[in-house]
Amino acid sequence: MIRFDRATKRYGGRTVVDAVSLEVRAGHLCVLLGESGSGKSTLMRMVNRMVEPDAGRVMLGGRDVAGVGPEQLRHGIGYVIQSVGLFPHWRVADNIATVPRLLGWETARVSARVDALLELVGLPPEEFRSRYPHELSGGQAQRIGLARALAADPPVLLMDEPFSALDPGIRRGLQTALRRIHGETGKTILFVTHDVEEALLLADELAVMQDGRLVAHGTPAEVLGRDAGPVVRRLFGDATLAFHRLGTLPAASAARPGPADGTPALPPDATLKQALMLMLEQGTDRLALPGGTLHLADILAAA
């Protein structure tokens, strides 16, 4: 769906994005992970031409974005930024309706869409539609930002550290909401963050950047494998890499088939990390899973 082809950007003499090639498949949520200054935001902003590459190209749905007018291109790409950027002089409903109005939708269709989106992001329409942005909390504002990005039902969403400025509790709520919305809508999402926990929670694919270069790309389990390079080890913490890795592996696959043995039971979609936490919590070395038993030794073997 999104393909970067040796995309390069230089500012002055500095190469901010250095010949990055990366493909994000349709319907996937790809997290671009890296420290600040690693070039991840710049790379992402090439997709909607907020940044033009100096070399290489960006393909969207098989078309070079350089061949599409920036405005028309952006109507088909949702864009969510850390500072939200709601229009302070417009009510919530008008903010959400920005792109549908640009596309010339009828009033009735726009207001129906606004209400549907407010429901989708978990805010009651009758309570929020007429508010002004200054009457919203940070978390609510970012939910509106997400609704605005989704308004014209674009197939692709670009999210630039959207939850980084929020309090941890609010952030977790939005991460959960995003996972749900991603599941319900099947959007292709490119999500930039420097937060490794957030990356692991959200990612179908993980792309790790350092100094403008792509240093690792794959499923979280692949990126966090035993052969992980120094950048990945440093980002996730050398000491905790194995623990993070457990979080990417499903518990069910490591369990021994047969009748469930052991009393504490795990939910079927639990990860090995959750299994280990439960063992530590309960002081046991075996857990019951639907259709099998998980021993502590199985976790050690899988890690």
Add this chain to the structure above:
Amino acid sequence: MRLPRRVPWLLLQCAAFLLALWAAPRLGPLWGALFPDVQRPVWDQRGWFSLLGAHLLLSVGAVAVAGVLGLGAGILATRGKGRLRPPLDALFAVAQSVPPIAAIALALPMLGFGAAPTMLALVLYACLPVMRGTVAGLDGVPSAVLDAARGTGMSAARVLWQVELPLAAPVILSGLRVAVVLSIATAAVGAMAGAECLGTPIVVGLANNNGAYVLQGGLFTAWLALLADRALALAVR
């Protein structure tokens, strides 16, 4: 809300001003007492209301022109990477630094006697505050809002019209307010070039050594400027 209480108060002040204009020719004893040496202390060569009308036409007309020029220059100065800002700012600063009286004198040979040279001087004088207000207002639009506006696929013109200008409006209006007050206060100078306005009694009074005329013209010019300032302060809210 403070607005409803302040509007009637402003209307009252306007009424007081108009009443004073009406009463001025009828207060012969007052002017006589203030200026015992002046033979004819009551200004009666032109009606005060026609002078007021001419004064407003001159100053508001000048601000309208300065508003268009200043707004346009302010928008130009903030486009692109702001490359046009230093030359435009310098140009408008130079224009304002020419004393209006000098501008009038210089323009007289070309534009002749009357309102035209005064208008030119006032426009030169009033452009800078409008432009500076526009630039400050546009600079004050949060960059996140601009980023989001462009990211949704608004054209540059739409971003300017629907996002930047509405958000910058309060600062632009306060620049305009400065321009109006400056222009009303300065328009009196136009009487030197023969433009009819509230400055006419001042110029006639100076020529004839009539302090009563100077006082009356000065009083009403200043009063009008203050009133305009109050009225625009309300509008900016």
